[in-house]
Amino acid sequence: MNASTIIFYILAATIVGGGLMSVTCRKIFRSAVYLLFTLIGIAGLYFYIDYEFIAAVQVIVYVGGIVVLIIFSIFLTQGSGEDMKRPAMGQAVFSALAAIFGCMLTMYIISQHVFTGSGKPALEPSAANIGGQMLSTTEHGYMLPFEVVSMLLLAAMIGCIVIAIKIKVPPHKILPESNGENEEEIAEKVETV
């Protein structure tokens, strides 16, 4: 048991414990905070095996972006102090059984399998190497997926705006047949829209 092993087990305990609390906690805001711990633990795991760039991306995108977005949407959609409903007993039991047996089966298969690596000398996963290969147009370059994913991000951004935008409907579009008799009702409906 040297220090490196202990650090790994601390990170693993953070990840698994945070994940467990995140899916079982009944206060939704706390569950988001536990998710934050899990994601930071995963970033620590990437630091642990010297993949600094991917760890930085994990912290920036997940911790700085997605969790903040989730917390905003919690504030927008529900009171964060209330408890959520408890899951139905049968459902919880059978889900837990399915998860535990699936986990045990997968771990058994992994432990039986013999992995064979390439055994070649390591390539430094530095930002220079990553950027060079990602933006190269040669055989092992990732230029095309890079461009496709940029189009996907643009489409997602426009889609989000279109979905979440609030459209003001003029009154004649709501009740085309009425001709100014009960204007108060129409005004009420417009306000609710």
Added chain:
Amino acid sequence: MNDIGLFHFLFVSCALFFIGVYGFLTRRNLITMLMSVELILNSVNINLIAFNKFLFPDKLDGLFFTLFIITIAAAEAAVAIAIIINLYRNYKTIDVEETDTMKY
């Protein structure tokens, strides 16, 4: 047991994946279901990074796959939250049991 190898990483990622599956099956709130999906995606990322580090250190492909998964997860979370907010505006709830307009 002194050396942290590939199997340690695979076991952590396996546990995290099935925690995410459990959350996805039991939660009835759309935001917490989205959080479970994030857990599942992260466990896949750990897998890819561990394979890249311990089996094929001469390549960077696992790392690129992880980068693209992170990007797509960000887009997916943004679209999902836009849909959730729109749903809340129309129904005043984000519980999957109660939004059943298209069910019958």
